[in-house]
Amino acid sequence: MATYPPRLSIPWTRRIHRNRTQITMRRVFARLEGLYYKLMKSLLKTSKLGYGLVVSGAESGTNFEHIYDAKPQGSHIVGRIVDRALLNLPSAQATRARKEQIRKFLWNEIHNNRLLGKKTRVLDLAAGTSRYLRELSEEHKKGDVESVCIDRDVASVKLGSIRCKAEGLTNLRFVRADIFELNRLRNFSNRLKWRANVVVAAGLLMYFNDRTVETMLKEIYEYLPEHGVLIFSSLERLEIRKLMRKTMSVSAGGAWVLYDRTPEYWRDVLFTAGFREIVIMRDRWQLQNVCSARKP
Numbered sequence: 138m139a140t141y142p143p144r145l146s147i148p149w150t151r152r153i154h155r156n157r158t159q160i161t162m163r164r165v166f167a168r169l170e171g172l173y174y175k176l177m178k179s180l181l182k183t184s185k186l187g188y189g190l191v192v193s194g195a196e197s198g199t200n201f202e203h204i205y206d207a208k209p210q211g212s213h214i215v216g217r218i219v220d221r222a223l224l225n226l227p228s229a230q231a232t233r234a235r236k237e238q239i240r241k242f243l244w245n246e247i248h249n250n251r252l253l254g255k256k257t258r259v260l261d262l263a264a265g266t267s268r269y270l271r272e273l274s275e276e277h278k279k280g281d282v283e284s285v286c287i288d289r290d291v292a293s294v295k296l297g298s299i300r301c302k303a304e305g306l307t308n309l310r311f312v313r314a315d316i317f318e319l320n321r322l323r324n325f326s327n328r329l330k331w332r333a334n335v336v337v338a339a340g341l342l343m344y345f346n347d348r349t350v351e352t353m354l355k356e357i358y359e360y361l362p363e364h365g366v367l368i369f370s371s372l373e374r375l376e377i378r379k380l381m382r383k384t385m386s387v388s389a390g391g392a393w394v395l396y397d398r399t400p401e402y403w404r405d406v407l408f409t410a411g412f413r414e415i416v417i418m419r420d421r422w423q424l425q426n427v428c429s430a431r432k433p
């Protein structure tokens with residue numbers, strides 16, 4: 138007499154067995170992966186940059202100051218070796234390259250304005266320690282440029298101010314504030330009785346979605362006077378997305394989420410916002426872009 142299900146009983150049991158094996162394998166791989174990232178986290182924490190990225194807030198300006206210094210530090214020799222490796226990653230090299238590019242854009246603007254007898258006033262949004270501005274020390278000392286650097290992170294504002302003092306810089310000040318709580322840039326400037334003709338937003342726009350970015354661009358455009366300039370950086374490609382997601386976190390405690398964007402995107406939204414003379418510089422790794430755009 139025929140049994141039910143006919144002839145299917147053997148493939149069924151095989152299929153169930155295969156599924157069970159697959160599930161077990163997947164669990165083993167997930168555990169191994171978890172263990173790998175746990176080990177990576179512990180190893181990263183031995184280095185100064187790794188500790189900053191994993192524990193004290195990946196996006197902090199103080200981490201970026203260490204990337205710019207590029208002097209390996211860590212606990213014992215292992216920490217220093219890990220730090221050296223992190224500081225040599227293409228993304229760290231690209232961060233140093235973008236700082237140089239921003240400094241060059243600023244230097245050109247300051248010297249062109251000088252020819253016209255105009256003072257350059259820079260508002261640096263999410264400034265961190267504003268290394269690119271601090272490196273223009275001669276221009277600040279001569280009074281060709283005045284800068285206001287805003288950041289919400291106490292440690293970055295403190296480090297920026299300490300280094301400013303040590304470098305004998307004048308005409309550059311750090312203010313602790315959240316850029317979203319400035320009650321519009323124009324009101325903030327009115328309170329300071331000071332209005333910028335250059336706005337810098339470096340290492341900032343990659344944290345926000347397109348809608349927020351486009352609203353920010355509009356507000357900056359409205360704020361700038363005629364011929365004013367916006368200089369900002371953007372991520373074109375992320376090199377270590379998975380490692381970042383699995384091991385690093387921001388100061389607020391969440392995962393480090395970054396938005397990467399193409400030069401075509403920027404050209405389009407800047408033009409739509411009204412900006413002209415759009416210049417986009419790509420680094421040699423095509424990881425980060427530095428953009429400059431002028432209000433006509």
Ligand SMILES: C[S@@+](CC[C@H](N)C(=O)[O-])C[C@H]1O[C@@H](n2cnc3c(N)ncnc32)[C@H](O)[C@@H]1O
Binds near residue numbers: 262290314339
């Ligand atoms: C990647 S760092 C960039 C620092 C600096 N601009 C540079 O390029 O070297 C990002 C900085 O943005 C600051 N930041 C992020 N969101 C902010 C906000 N809403 N208001 C003020 N600062 C903010 C962080 O505290 C951090 O110092």
